Amino acid sequence: MKPQMLHLRRAAWLLLLLTGLAPVMQAQTPSQLPSPFTLKNALEFALAHKSTVKKAKLDEENSEHKIAEVRSRALPTVTGTGSLTYNPVLQLSAVPGDLAGQPGTTLLIPFGQKWNSNAAIALQQNLFDQSVFTGLKAARTAQEYYKILSTLTDEQTIEQVASNYYQVLVQRQKLVVIDSNIATTTRVKNVIEGQYKNGLARKIDLDRTRVNISNLQAQRQQIFNAVQIQENTLKFYMGMDIATTIDIPAATFSEIEPSLQLADARPDMTRMTDYQLLKKQETLLHFQKDAVKAEYYPTLSLNGNYGYQGLGNKFPIGGSKPAVNWFDYASIGLNLKIPIFNGFATRSRVRQADVDIKKVKEDLKNTELSLNLAYENAKAQISNSIITLNNQRENVQLAQEVYENSRNNYNQGLAPLTDLLDAENSLTTAQNNYSSALLDYRLAEIQLIKAQGKLTSLLN
Numbered sequence: 001m002k003p004q005m006l007h008l009r010r011a012a013w014l015l016l017l018l019t020g021l022a023p024v025m026q027a028q029t030p031s032q033l034p035s036p037f038t039l040k041n042a043l044e045f046a047l048a049h050k051s052t053v054k055k056a057k058l059d060e061e062n063s064e065h066k067i068a069e070v071r072s073r074a075l076p077t078v079t080g081t082g083s084l085t086y087n088p089v090l091q092l093s094a095v096p097g098d099l100a101g102q103p104g105t106t107l108l109i110p111f112g113q114k115w116n117s118n119a120a121i122a123l124q125q126n127l128f129d130q131s132v133f134t135g136l137k138a139a140r141t142a143q144e145y146y147k148i149l150s151t152l153t154d155e156q157t158i159e160q161v162a163s164n165y166y167q168v169l170v171q172r173q174k175l176v177v178i179d180s181n182i183a184t185t186t187r188v189k190n191v192i193e194g195q196y197k198n199g200l201a202r203k204i205d206l207d208r209t210r211v212n213i214s215n216l217q218a219q220r221q222q223i224f225n226a227v228q229i230q231e232n233t234l235k236f237y238m239g240m241d242i243a244t245t246i247d248i249p250a251a252t253f254s255e256i257e258p259s260l261q262l263a264d265a266r267p268d269m270t271r272m273t274d275y276q277l278l279k280k281q282e283t284l285l286h287f288q289k290d291a292v293k294a295e296y297y298p299t300l301s302l303n304g305n306y307g308y309q310g311l312g313n314k315f316p317i318g319g320s321k322p323a324v325n326w327f328d329y330a331s332i333g334l335n336l337k338i339p340i341f342n343g344f345a346t347r348s349r350v351r352q353a354d355v356d357i358k359k360v361k362e363d364l365k366n367t368e369l370s371l372n373l374a375y376e377n378a379k380a381q382i383s384n385s386i387i388t389l390n391n392q393r394e395n396v397q398l399a400q401e402v403y404e405n406s407r408n409n410y411n412q413g414l415a416p417l418t419d420l421l422d423a424e425n426s427l428t429t430a431q432n433n434y435s436s437a438l439l440d441y442r443l444a445e446i447q448l449i450k451a452q453g454k455l456t457s458l459l460n
Contacts (some may be wrong), residue, residue: 036249039165042238043459046161047154049239056146056153063143070135076125084317085116113311115324120307127302127334130294138287145280152273155455157237162446162458164234168248170439171227177431178220185213185424188407192417205417212421267452269371278367282360289353295346298338306330371451378448385441392434399423399430 034041047053090110097105126132189209195201232242240246269275310316312324339346406423409415449455 033244033246035247037246038249039162040459042161042165042234043158045240046157046238050157050237051239053150053153053157053239056150060143060146060150063139063146067136067139067143070132070139073129073132073135074126076123078121078123080119080121082119083117087112087114087116090114114313115311115316117310117316118307119309120305122305123303125302126299128298128300130297130299131291134287134290134294138284138291141280141283141287145277145284148273148277148280152277155273155450158455158458159446159450160237161234162455163443164230164237165248166439166442166446168227168230168234169442170435171223171230172248173435173438174223174432175220175227177428177435178216178223181424181428182213182216182220185209185216188420189213191411208417208421212424267371267375267454269368269375272371272453275364275367275371278360278364282357282364285353285357285360289350289357292346292349292353295339295342295349298336300337301335302332303335304330304332374447375451378444378451382441382444382448385437385444389434389437389441392430392437395430396427396434399427403427 033045090112092108093111095107095109097103097107100107189206192201192206192209196203196206231246231248235242235244235246270279306328307330308326308328310324310326314323316324316326403420403423403426406415406420410417410420446455446458449457
């Protein structure tokens with residue numbers, strides 16, 4: 001029976017282990033990711049898993065606890081105390097002998113009891129403290145500050161993920177181009193190889209095609225490595241495990257329709273997240289100044305306590321008269337603190353707060369100029385990228401026509417192989433340049449959307 005019980009326990013433990021880990025394993029399974037993995041999927045994944053986004057959300061959550069902490073200063077404070085003291089040797093005090101009918105002598109008399117116990121409860125309530133009211137306002141503003149900071153973190157994450165996502169796309173597009181060129185060149189090589197066997201082509205032409213294929217394969221390996229590196233970078237910005245497999249479609253670029261309509265909507269710079277964050281920081285600095293000025297105000301608090309004390313020559317707890325004497329006591333009072341002079345320390349701190357406020361005002365001016373500059377530069381960049389994109393698209397069409405003509409001429413014996421290889425290389429270069437132009441357009445589009453404060457629109 002014992003071996004059977006041992007097997008049952010192991011089986012039960014394994015079942016618990018598997019059922020406990022099942023949700024985690026399911027969450028990390030690459031097959032659970034959508035395929036194809038679109039930009040929207042990447043952004044949603046990043047906003048749910050990136051550590052910087054999570055930390056910003058935790059800061060936002062922590063601001064609520066800070067408000068509760070400041071609010072506690074306006075609530076009463078209640079404390080309880082208790083003590084038990086045993087005096088094995090009582091201290092002697094000198095008293096005149098006249099008190100005992102022995103004039104001219106000094107008597108040493110022990111005062112106190114062998115046992116002393118005490119239990120008390122104390123209450124303190126602030127009735128007026130200007131710093132408490134200021135702190136409550138500042139805490140609420142700090143909560144708003146962290147909300148804006150969390151929004152800014154989301155926008156920065158969206159920008160990073162979108163930029164890297166498009167860079168993966170362009171590398172994948174280049175991989176598609178090089179694979180197509182390898183396939184085309186391989187077909188040409190097979191034709192020349194057949195012609196060479198029949199004595200209709202030169203060996204040097206066959207060797208040239210083989211060298212060209214070898215060069216293309218080397219380029220493909222470089223592009224493939226670039227795809228892997230760029231994908232790993234994208235996964236990092238998404239907060240994804242590097243080992244996770246994602247399926248990013250290379251065909252997305254064909255859906256791009258360049259447009260200047262995005263540049264028509266000029267944003268209100270005062271509504272940008274960066275600007276709002278500084279404005280909220282300015283408000284916090286004003287509250288900081290008010291908190292320092294609160295030191296000029298008096299404070300008033302209510303104090304009260306109630307206690308119970310037991311004295312005797314025997315252990316007091318549970319004891320009664322005459323061996324132990326128990327009695328209670330209570331007190332209520334007001335504490336008023338009026339600041340009179342502290343060596344101008346408060347005045348100096350107020351002036352320091354004024355300087356900090358002036359500095360953040362300058363930051364606001366500089367930020368507004370910077371946001372306007374970013375918007376104008378983004379407009380110019382997207383305009384230039386559209387022109388370049390259209391030119392590169394025409395170059396691809398022209399290079400394709402040249403390649404088709406060169407291939408026909410070569411097949412008819414009207415052109416040498418070098419013309420065909422040159423046309424093929426020109427087509428590859430034009431296609432790669434077009435892919436790079438598409439990337440530049442997308443990156444410029446992201447910067448323009450960022451300059452307009454609409455990065456979250458990429459989630460739609």
